[in-house]
């Protein structure tokens with residue numbers, strides 16, 4: 257008789273264990289700590305805001321290309337609806353950035369993207385290629401959203417001293433609904449990874465690590481300016 261192995265560790269769970277330190281580096285960065293303990297430099301926060309607005313604009317075509325891959329390579333209606341919902345929420349995210357920027361006196365019209373941001377946007381652009389497998393794209397999508405979810409949720413936990421006017425930002429990604437959305441992306445990615453050939457799983461793992469590294473560079477850029 258076949259027995260079900262309930263202790264089987266999923267692919268993503270195994271990566272999160274294997275790359276724990278890198279993951280923690282991306283989600284518990286000093287910039288996030290500074291928001292959480294209320295010592296954040298407001299010019300750094302403004303820099304993050306203007307640069308992230310550019311990032312989100314570049315994120316949209318990447319997510320749209322993931323939607324096309326889902327349609328062509330999976331055809332699963334649930335996947336398509338979840339990714340479509342993700343695109344809709346990016347539309348809200350862009351409006352949110354505009355409103356937030358005006359509250360913080362940040363002009364979004366002539367922002368010069370910094371090196372770390374350009375690198376991240378180039379990475380996203382490479383992944384829009386039709387040659388990149390759906391399993392790699394959906395895993396990357398999950399990783400990008402999850403780093404923000406985990407980072408900003410940390411600023412809302414008990415004991416945090418996040419200033420009142422920064423809580424809006426933390427709640428945008430740190431709320432329970434966004435956590436559920438990330439969990440759904442994770443299970444879609446898991447489903448794809450389970451049936452993907454070994455070389456594709458390897459590529460997805462590399463993309464996951466790339467995201468963690470690019471997120472650290474993005475936080476560094478926000479904290480210190482420069483590259």
Ligand SMILES: Cc1ncc(CN)c(N)n1
Pocket residue numbers: 308311312400401404471474
């Ligand atoms: C850099 C970065 N990473 C992730 C997210 C979440 N959409 C974001 N807005 N910016």
